[in-house]
Amino acid sequence: MSQKRDYYEVLGVNRKASDSDLKKAFRSKAREFHPDKNPDDPEAEARFKEVQEAYAILSNPDERRKYDMFGHDRPGGSPWGAGGFQGVNISIDDIFGGGFDSIFSSLFGGGSRQRSSRGADLLVRQTISFEDAFTGIDDELEIDVLNRCSSCDGSGSQTPDGVRVCPTCDGRGRLTRVERIGPFQQQVTQDCRACRGGGRIVQNPCKSCSGEGRAEQSKKVKFSVPAGIDSGTRLRLSGHGESPRNQNGKPGNLYIEIEVEEHDWFERDGSDLLMALPVSYVDLVLGAKIEIPHIDGSPLKVNIKAGSKPGETITILNRGLPFPRGGRGRGAVMVLLKLAMPEKLSRSAKKQLQELRDDLGSGVSVTGDIIDEARDRRRS
Ligand SMILES: [Zn+2]
Ligand SMILES: [Zn+2]
Structure with a gap:
């Protein structure tokens, strides 16, 4: 059993706390234990990190649901990898201004990281006979798709303790810097180069996927072609696209574009x-x-x-x-x-x-x- 404290207890809220309850609780606890207010106080530092972790999990609907179901011992291990939660850099200003929300949501590929947190969509073309287009069919095809690597379960590491949060971007996967062009300033956000946008650093990479966490696998996909379908129609299969690079993102969609063969006389x-x-x-x-x-x-x-x-x-x-x-x-x-x-x-x-x-x-x-x-x- 885990020795960790209950996340709700850490924030001092009950299990039915709303999003704004959580935010309020986090604000007051984070201010209380912030390192700027408690210099050289390891106890406060530990509490600060604990509060951050609790808020990171509970403010993310997916993670909160998992936590409510399994507590700290959920299947598939901690969302932080075996290295545990590393903490994020939040200034007092972030806490006042609410800037922490985007920082936390980026940890799990929500919010501002939406773009790269979902796996890529795939498009395949499938030819069917005129007769099958007439009657409709249940069909099946085999595709090669980047899936969560089965050898490392997507962690990218050979050993469970070989993954840590990327120190360059604090696990966010993206870095924002301010560029000056003459008198103007502009914010540029790009994928972190140290972790290639994954937010994690793998120390001894899994042999099957070279640390990618994803590997090309062939899989069979079943789909139904409705009667009367015309050439060029795309069928969407949600979640059958590529696995995301970020372990907590969602897979992309698979689109099957149907091509109907010509008929001898019709x-x-x-x-x-x-x-x-x-x-x-x-x-x-x-x-x-x-x-x-x-x-x-x-x-x-x-x-x-x-x-x-x-x-x-x-x-x-x-x-x-x-x-x-x-x-x-x-x-x-x-x-x-x-x-x-x-x-x-x-x-x-x-x-x-x-x-x-x-x-x-x-x-x-x-x-x-x-x-x-x-x-x-x-x-x-
Ligand atoms: Zn692997
Ligand atoms: Zn990084």
């Missing part, structure tokens, strides 16, 4: 399906019922009316793709009629066509409409 327009259907002259003139196999399992029945013309479209409602994002119903299938020219004619077929020509008369009278149509076709 063309897609949103949730509608377009297709061209080659039909013989005879079928156009006399009408026909044609069945086409369809992705949804039951054949499409295309009803060509007698006297149809090439270029006309037959719309079959509610047989297209399901509307995405939970919309009800489906798009339409639009069938464009095209005239199919016979490649070879039997002798008897030729003879019959000859008779047909004699019957209908040769050629067509050329009208302005036909010329316009020809011009339109050439343009498109």
